[in-house]
Amino acid sequence: MPEGTGIGASVRRREDGRFLTGSGTYTDDINRPGQTHAIMVRSPHAHAKIKKIDRAKTLKMPGVLAVYTGEDMKVGGLPCGWLVKNQDGSPMVEPPHPALAQDFVRHVGDIVAVVIAETKQQARDGADALGVDYGVLPAVVDTRAAVKPGAPQVWEQAKGNICYDWGLGDKAAVDAAFAKAHKVAKIDLVNNRLIPNAMEPRAAIGDFDRATGEHTLYTTSQNPHVIRLLMGAFVLSIPEAKLRVVAPDVGGGFGSKIYHYAEEAIVTWAAAQLKKPVKWTAERSESFMSDAHGRDHATHAELALDKDGKFLALKVETLANMGAYLSTFSTCVPTYLYATLLAGVYTTPAIFANVKAVFTNTVPVDAYRGAGRPEATFLLERVVDVAAREMKMDPAEIRRKNFIQPSQFPYQTPVALQYDTGNYGATLDMAMKMADYKGFAARKDASAKKGKLRGIGMACYIEACGIAPSAVVGSLGARAGLYECANVRVHPTGSVSVFTGSHAHGQGHETTFAQVVADKLGIPIEQVDIVHGDTGKIPFGMGTYGSRSIAVGGAALVKALDKIVAKGKKIAAHLMEASEKDVEFKDGKFTVAGTDKSKAFGEVALTAYVPHNYPITELEPGLEEQAFYDPLNFTYPSGCYIAEVEVDKETGSIEIARFVASDDFGKIINPMIVEGQVHGGVAQGLGQALLENCVYDKDGQLLTGSYNDYCMPRADDLPSFEVQHTDKPTPCTHNPLGVKGCGEAGAIGAPAAFMNAVCNALGVAHLDMPATSEKVWRAANAHMARAAE
Amino acid sequence: MYSFDYQKAGSVADAAKAATGEAKLVAGGMTLIPTLKLRLAQPSKLVDLGGIRDLVGIKAEGGGVTIGAMTTHAAVAKSADVKKAIPALAVLAEGIGDPAVRNRGTIGGSVANNDPAADYPAACVALGATIVTSKRKIAADDFFKGLFETALEAGEVITAVSFPAPEKANYQKFRNPASRYALVGVFVAKTKGGVRVAVTGAGEGGVFRKKSFEAALSKSFDAGALDAVKVDAKGLNSDIHASADYRAHLIKVMAKRAVQAAR
Numbered sequence A: 001m002p003e004g005t006g007i008g009a010s011v012r013r014r015e016d017g018r019f020l021t022g023s024g025t026y027t028d029d030i031n032r033p034g035q036t037h038a039i040m041v042r043s044p045h046a047h048a049k050i051k052k053i054d055r056a057k058t059l060k061m062p063g064v065l066a067v068y069t070g071e072d073m074k075v076g077g078l079p080c081g082w083l084v085k086n087q088d089g090s091p092m093v094e095p096p097h098p099a100l101a102q103d104f105v106r107h108v109g110d111i112v113a114v115v116i117a118e119t120k121q122q123a124r125d126g127a128d129a130l131g132v133d134y135g136v137l138p139a140v141v142d143t144r145a146a147v148k149p150g151a152p153q154v155w156e157q158a159k160g161n162i163c164y165d166w167g168l169g170d171k172a173a174v175d176a177a178f179a180k181a182h183k184v185a186k187i188d189l190v191n192n193r194l195i196p197n198a199m200e201p202r203a204a205i206g207d208f209d210r211a212t213g214e215h216t217l218y219t220t221s222q223n224p225h226v227i228r229l230l231m232g233a234f235v236l237s238i239p240e241a242k243l244r245v246v247a248p249d250v251g252g253g254f255g256s257k258i259y260h261y262a263e264e265a266i267v268t269w270a271a272a273q274l275k276k277p278v279k280w281t282a283e284r285s286e287s288f289m290s291d292a293h294g295r296d297h298a299t300h301a302e303l304a305l306d307k308d309g310k311f312l313a314l315k316v317e318t319l320a321n322m323g324a325y326l327s328t329f330s331t332c333v334p335t336y337l338y339a340t341l342l343a344g345v346y347t348t349p350a351i352f353a354n355v356k357a358v359f360t361n362t363v364p365v366d367a368y369r370g371a372g373r374p375e376a377t378f379l380l381e382r383v384v385d386v387a388a389r390e391m392k393m394d395p396a397e398i399r400r401k402n403f404i405q406p407s408q409f410p411y412q413t414p415v416a417l418q419y420d421t422g423n424y425g426a427t428l429d430m431a432m433k434m435a436d437y438k439g440f441a442a443r444k445d446a447s448a449k450k451g452k453l454r455g456i457g458m459a460c461y462i463e464a465c466g467i468a469p470s471a472v473v474g475s476l477g478a479r480a481g482l483y484e485c486a487n488v489r490v491h492p493t494g495s496v497s498v499f500t501g502s503h504a505h506g507q508g509h510e511t512t513f514a515q516v517v518a519d520k521l522g523i524p525i526e527q528v529d530i531v532h533g534d535t536g537k538i539p540f541g542m543g544t545y546g547s548r549s550i551a552v553g554g555a556a557l558v559k560a561l562d563k564i565v566a567k568g569k570k571i572a573a574h575l576m577e578a579s580e581k582d583v584e585f586k587d588g589k590f591t592v593a594g595t596d597k598s599k600a601f602g603e604v605a606l607t608a609y610v611p612h613n614y615p616i617t618e619l620e621p622g623l624e625e626q627a628f629y630d631p632l633n634f635t636y637p638s639g640c641y642i643a644e645v646e647v648d649k650e651t652g653s654i655e656i657a658r659f660v661a662s663d664d665f666g667k668i669i670n671p672m673i674v675e676g677q678v679h680g681g682v683a684q685g686l687g688q689a690l691l692e693n694c695v696y697d698k699d700g701q702l703l704t705g706s707y708n709d710y711c712m713p714r715a716d717d718l719p720s721f722e723v724q725h726t727d728k729p730t731p732c733t734h735n736p737l738g739v740k741g742c743g744e745a746g747a748i749g750a751p752a753a754f755m756n757a758v759c760n761a762l763g764v765a766h767l768d769m770p771a772t773s774e775k776v777w778r779a780a781n782a783h784m785a786r787a788a789e
Numbered sequence B: 001m002y003s004f005d006y007q008k009a010g011s012v013a014d015a016a017k018a019a020t021g022e023a024k025l026v027a028g029g030m031t032l033i034p035t036l037k038l039r040l041a042q043p044s045k046l047v048d049l050g051g052i053r054d055l056v057g058i059k060a061e062g063g064g065v066t067i068g069a070m071t072t073h074a075a076v077a078k079s080a081d082v083k084k085a086i087p088a089l090a091v092l093a094e095g096i097g098d099p100a101v102r103n104r105g106t107i108g109g110s111v112a113n114n115d116p117a118a119d120y121p122a123a124c125v126a127l128g129a130t131i132v133t134s135k136r137k138i139a140a141d142d143f144f145k146g147l148f149e150t151a152l153e154a155g156e157v158i159t160a161v162s163f164p165a166p167e168k169a170n171y172q173k174f175r176n177p178a179s180r181y182a183l184v185g186v187f188v189a190k191t192k193g194g195v196r197v198a199v200t201g202a203g204e205g206g207v208f209r210k211k212s213f214e215a216a217l218s219k220s221f222d223a224g225a226l227d228a229v230k231v232d233a234k235g236l237n238s239d240i241h242a243s244a245d246y247r248a249h250l251i252k253v254m255a256k257r258a259v260q261a262a263r
């Protein structure tokens, strides 16, 4: 293996030169000959009937080529990828989701029409001039308000605004356990709605080739093949062979670029109407009101404990806001990615969760970094702290007492998942040591002397990643498989192109995947090129989300590489006149056991393409292999995060004194990249805990529609995170790399750690996120009033 | 953005002449350009002050400083003259927005814009600054007229802002975590004419003087002097970032901290 570029090496990210010098190619950088520009006309109302659209004035304006509305674009609706069933077995309510509104608009930002002109400026002028006559209807935005009797109805067919009423777990067992509980810890919480805010706004270009009839869509997507499948098969009825989807460099996704969005279908369709390329790039204010939002749960939970602090049972009731339409993965987020994680890292024997998904007149909600798992972790790690408080136990002690022990794996939880490995005590120990947990009392005293309140909080998270075994998700309502594909093309001189169905939008696959290749084939990393993001080049793929790239895409890559080595051995055996079974491959060389015969990988590759001396009757020339990998189980990364904060009672400001992370990601390909992923995730978790909140007014106007009001974390909001990988990793048992995935962990574990620290400082049972200075000030005052009594 | 004409003014007189009707002056553009991008303004012409040399620079005069209208926040923050005469003003400038904003945004633009959460208006009012324009000199007390409203007339160009040096002063800003403007900003100045306290970010009508604080601090320039003074939440902003009650509370906390830190 070349020194320092294989598995386990912190190879510098090969893509960064391109990104940092502005030489990447993002969708908006692409310009097609004869390109026109689209502006989406969006509803200013949260709920209204479209009475009339008058396009006459717009059509007369300079440069305007077309105005299309829902009347014109009569195509299929945007599909939802996951059918969830009600507790009674009936299917969820699945309302239509037209790309261009048909008769009604259901959230601010809903697309009413598209204006296409020769320049963007002309399209904008035309859009401003478009006369849309609305009949405004009452709107509902708040999750809890949506299910109240008399609430405005988003969809006639969804009575009480309920999309589904779903349950998981054994309710009878839970009730029985609660009946004999020593104590019950209760919590009511809101998991705040977030707006994703990828650095690159969404963009899409539709192109149509008159000569071939081929449609091309360039788009900011995390999964171009999925977009081709959904848009081609469900919306526009274009066969795959005539539809190419390209997702070039993509500047961040965090989930928000998984889904098939209306704009993609609109530009693709309009390009075919006009026989001209049509480009759309979101302005930042459009991103706020049209990118799928995240989280937005209202939950009541109760944890039953025995007298020693052992968890007996957990019951959870959650209302999950879907927004106005069902986005691609929306329905599985608060069910199969949430309730299945409610065992956490604990042996709680009985769990029951009831989740009601509700429609509101807001932007659709879908997976956002962590997707369901941050909500589960936040709930669980908060209620465990409430329990510790009530039992007067140390939060570390109560957790340790309830951990699933290393000897218990594989561990079947009461909520469907089977964890393969883990060592939760190890990450807890490590994090406590890193955070000097023992020294906290002294630090708290020192803060008190300065008149400050100090708090420490921990969160022990687990996530189900490496999404997902197709048969399992299929049985749960998924309408797709979740395998991955890799194609390895060895070129005649031994360099390698990998075509992967995983998609990188900042994660560093061009480095990590190349390390796997360099390691397995023993060739220099410079000889390896990772190609992704183009259905015209990649055989197939399900894309990147759910921390699945290395666990599923990487596993597919290993399978394809194994096939390359197997074929290489046959060729080498022929060249060395040896039996195939005596040929070994190591460090880029084929050797014959017990001899000094050897053929380099490059020689074998050349022979495959110049087959003069070749076993031609048994073996085809060429050296290219493909593999699909469908995981046998999810992977289960876990870890412990500890936050320490100091609160200024006078103002309610929070200073983060320390944040430590100890994670178990199993086998790690590139420790530096993994650490970076944790940093990014923790920053987003901190954002959710302390800063970010999407706010609508009661009429459904988005009050946090810009950075003036929506508080994204900035570098100076963040402390220097201390991130370490566990010293006792537990590699995944069922994928060939032993990897678990790391992309979401930070966002999953961090919110609870921060909020546990804040609640600990304030001496309160609970505070909803984000812990703004005013909320903290009010709580601190109440706390001081109590202390004075 | 709508299309507009562009003119680079060669002198203040040029600019004043051009900035009539639907034309608008542009300084750093940090506030104006975003409003243009969102199509919230439709000027026929932008008259750029960027080429007028006389408008840039800081002069130490009579113990105070006079800052040219086109002087950037970054230049004020770095200025040895400002640091010497009114250190609180340099710190205030250093706390505006982010480096990009500080390197483009100007004192003239900030004062002319009179954003209710901007920092400079508090300094101008508390320090008893004079706004110098192409036509006249206006006392800060008479200049700021409410939300985004000033005493400026059409075609009037701010050329400089003159700050007399206080005996002591300090500015305490509690930032809106999202916009980084002041959620509440309190500028306290002990001047020869008495103590002046100006509050930004909190008032429904923009910057205002807190006369009850001034009276208490004129008797005794000590943070404790404010303990007994009540701050009424009436007339204060309530929004998604902070309630009027919280703002009222912060006004006192920030004022006390400013008194303690004043030098």
Ligand SMILES: Cc1cc2nc3c(=O)[nH]c(=O)nc-3n(C[C@H](O)[C@H](O)[C@H](O)COP(=O)(O)OP(=O)(O)OC[C@H]3O[C@@H](n4cnc5c(N)ncnc54)[C@H](O)[C@@H]3O)c2cc1C
Pocket (backbone or CB within 6 Å): B024, B025, B026, B027, B028, B029, B030, B031, B032, B033, B049, B069, B070, B095, B096, B097, B098, B101, B104, B105, B106, B107, B108, B109, B110, B111, B112, B113, B115, B117, B118, B119, B120, B152, B156, B157, B158, B159, B179, B180, B181, B182
């Ligand atoms: C991200 C961001 C963060 C910010 N944070 C803060 C903050 O924390 N605190 C704060 O106080 N400000 C903040 N600002 C505003 C910043 O200070 C601006 O620079 C300032 O408000 C306007 O100055 P400008 O030179 O950019 O003016 P411009 O945007 O060019 O002009 C603003 C207005 O003033 C008029 N104008 C400009 N110059 C003159 C003149 N000489 N005479 C008459 N009229 C004139 C223009 O016609 C226009 O109406 C922030 C801005 C941004 C974009």
